[in-house]
Amino acid sequence: MTGTLYGLGVGPGDPELITLKALRILKEAPVLAWPAPLEGDSLARSIAEPHLDGHHREIAIRMPMDVARFPAQQVYDTAAAEIAAELDAGNDVAVLCEGDPFFYGSFMYLFGRLAETYPVEVVPGVSSxxxxxxxxxxxxxxxxxxxxxxxxxxxxxxxxxxxxxxxxxxxxxxxxxxxxxxxxxxxxxxxxxxxxxxxxxxxxxxxxxxxxxxxxxxxxxxxxxxxxxxxxxxxxxxxxxxxxx
Missing domain, CATH: 3.30.950.10 (Tetrapyrrole methylase, C-terminal domain)
Incomplete structure (x- = not known):
């Protein structure tokens, strides 16, 4: 049995706008992955932070924000491989997504790499x-x-x-x-x-x-x-x- 990959919409910025379903999965999943710039904090993680209790293993997906270099395919290849290893070990992975995962969200690139092999659930969020x-x-x-x-x-x-x-x-x-x-x-x-x-x-x-x-x-x-x-x-x-x- 493999783990499930969750594309978790955490809303546009206010931590209180996380849905009840997203909050439940956030608390239950043993592994979190979140996008971030090459340097600095992740907005998606900062939205979720008030709800975190410290039990998660975390995968930082750091990528360039320069349009000319985005999407950086090698970044998603590396992140997908790291997430796949957790899923193969039977661990659920929640990928934190600002707003909604499928409204111009970077989660689509992980979905495209993993959805044919692993169970995936997309949890919609309040979009920007x-x-x-x-x-x-x-x-x-x-x-x-x-x-x-x-x-x-x-x-x-x-x-x-x-x-x-x-x-x-x-x-x-x-x-x-x-x-x-x-x-x-x-x-x-x-x-x-x-x-x-x-x-x-x-x-x-x-x-x-x-x-x-x-x-x-x-x-x-x-x-x-x-x-x-x-x-x-x-x-x-x-x-x-x-x-x-």
Missing amino acids: LMATAAASGAPLAARNDVLTVLPAPLEEAELVRRLKEIEAAAVIKVGRHLPKLRRALDAAGLSDAARYVGHATMGERQTVCPLTDYPEEKAPYFSMVLVHRRRDAWIDGRGQEEAGE
Whole structure:
């Protein structure tokens, strides 16, 4: 009998947003694995830390954050081999995943290497998408609006093309791409419909404001820009006529 691999969504930052199921597995699994930059702390582990009692063996999956080198296949090969050894020994392994494991999460690369050989269970978590909407105090989309998720690393012309077509959008992976995103939003006529959310649910680090009021040229890694073409269409029926309702 081999162990089970768990892709454990631990939520966007607030330790209280871990689901009951994820918390149970976190406490029961003998082995934890977690992603981290080459240097520094792991956000996923820091979210789980208040719930840890010290009984786990831990596997650090350290990887470069440079887009040009990511995903670093050899890092995942090494981590998968280390995790497989634990699974072969009959030990369950919980891989801690920020937000949700399958929403642009690095867990997919471990899943791709191990799922055909070992039992795997993916435990969904509160995603950054839901957390930023809650932090911003506004719905992601209203009525029949189509919600589009756009990665900011897209080429500027592609961002402009897609933004011109959106009804509501969440732009992820903002970081150093913020100046390009601002230009794309201007070109699409949506700058005044964009809200910036940084470090959602992370206490005093959380920042929420209209994007036009955000003064920095770069955004932190954990940030998102939310856009709604009809602005506050969800308040008192505003925007219904524009939506054809």
